[in-house]
Amino acid sequence: MIEGLSLQVPTLKLKNGETLPALGLGTWKSKPKDVGQAIKDAIDIGYRLFDCAYIYKNEKEIGEAIREKIKEGVIQRDGIYIVNKLWSTYHRPDLVEPALDKSLANMGLDYIDLYLIHWPMGLKEDGSEYPISKDARLIFSNVDYVDTWKAMERVCKKGKVKSIGLSNFNRKQIERVIKYAKIHPVVVQIECHPYLTQTRMSEFLQSKGIILMAYSPLGSKDRPWAKPGDKELLNDPKMHKVAVKYNKTVAQILLRYHIQRGHVVIPKSVNKARLQENFNIFDFELSDEDMKAINTLDCNIRFCPYKEASEHAYYPFKRSDE
Numbered sequence: 001m002i003e004g005l006s007l008q009v010p011t012l013k014l015k016n017g018e019t020l021p022a023l024g025l026g027t028w029k030s031k032p033k034d035v036g037q038a039i040k041d042a043i044d045i046g047y048r049l050f051d052c053a054y055i056y057k058n059e060k061e062i063g064e065a066i067r068e069k070i071k072e073g074v075i076q077r078d079g080i081y082i083v084n085k086l087w088s089t090y091h092r093p094d095l096v097e098p099a100l101d102k103s104l105a106n107m108g109l110d111y112i113d114l115y116l117i118h119w120p121m122g123l124k125e126d127g128s129e130y131p132i133s134k135d136a137r138l139i140f141s142n143v144d145y146v147d148t149w150k151a152m153e154r155v156c157k158k159g160k161v162k163s164i165g166l167s168n169f170n171r172k173q174i175e176r177v178i179k180y181a182k183i184h185p186v187v188v189q190i191e192c193h194p195y196l197t198q199t200r201m202s203e204f205l206q207s208k209g210i211i212l213m214a215y216s217p218l219g220s221k222d223r224p225w226a227k228p229g230d231k232e233l234l235n236d237p238k239m240h241k242v243a244v245k246y247n248k249t250v251a252q253i254l255l256r257y258h259i260q261r262g263h264v265v266i267p268k269s270v271n272k273a274r275l276q277e278n279f280n281i282f283d284f285e286l287s288d289e290d291m292k293a294i295n296t297l298d299c300n301i302r303f304c305p306y307k308e309a310s311e312h313a314y315y316p317f318k319r320s321d322e
């Protein structure tokens, strides 16, 4: 999979010829007041891929920090890779381009490298981001994600995004998009870590020439719905044992695990020391035996199940569809 050791971030080639770094920075839950500094620190450390989304409500601050670093001459626009995601209230085909335009304006950019449909389920277009009924339920829309995909293809053809992909889609849904696609999805972003190894999905995506981008790789301990007593990847005793063996931290093992599986991995941090720690994963290699041992931790735990939308016809995580 990876040949030899290199202290550089490896790059992966997409089906459409574009390349992207195998390690990037997540930005969900990064507060607007913190995210600018985190982006600047990350760029100084060497991060070049940034995973963003309209719904994270911090696009403006991320864009400002990136433009500042471009102005300083530290990076150029074509030397960084920006991922962004279409939110569920903009699935109606006529809303896709305006939604993208809004993200571009928020970030102060004229193109996005990779634009993903954030979830397969649409939500009612009522001007809010989480439309809620009087009985406190999410209000769904029935827009077919294939129609949304066709609108994604149109913005790609216009050059406003270089590549398009999916997030949180299950295998059947991905196959259905591929069946109707004129522009093939090049990346699928899903939750993936040793408690949810996604072994079959990873193999399926590889067979289709699609890159798996792994989210919540450290167990997303700052997710708003975390409860005391929830299992914590970073405190897993077996992971701790592997970390001691390699003289690395558990976080570094959790990230290296994806590099060796040929995934892109996008840990989130707003702390400079942890940004640096998460970047220092290119000077060692996990043995096949340890990779296998890590895979035995698989227990189907999802840190981001989005259960509020589980009644939607396109909810992706019904056991029978995966």
Ligand SMILES: NC(=O)C1=CN([C@@H]2O[C@H](COP(=O)(O)OP(=O)(O)OC[C@H]3O[C@@H](n4cnc5c(N)ncnc54)[C@H](OP(=O)(O)O)[C@@H]3O)[C@@H](O)[C@H]2O)C=CC1
Binding pocket: 025, 026, 027, 028, 029, 051, 052, 118, 167, 168, 189, 190, 214, 215, 216, 217, 218, 219, 220, 221, 222, 223, 234, 251, 252, 266, 267, 268, 269, 270, 271, 274, 275, 277, 278, 304
């Ligand atoms: N497409 C989708 O639906 C989703 C996409 N994502 C994307 O994936 C990214 C990463 O996933 P996310 O859910 O944020 O969670 P992560 O698994 O990346 O974990 C983030 C948490 O780990 C902490 N952390 C970071 N580095 C270390 C370290 N070395 N040691 C100990 N703790 C550490 C962070 O704190 P601190 O910041 O203080 O360092 C934060 O609390 C998101 O930010 C987002 O960009 C995530 C969920 C859903």
Ligand SMILES: O=C1CO[C@H](CO)[C@@H](O)[C@@H]1O
Binding pocket: 028, 053, 304, 306
């Ligand atoms: O990326 C994400 C982070 O959190 C959101 C919830 O507010 C999720 O919908 C989404 O998957």
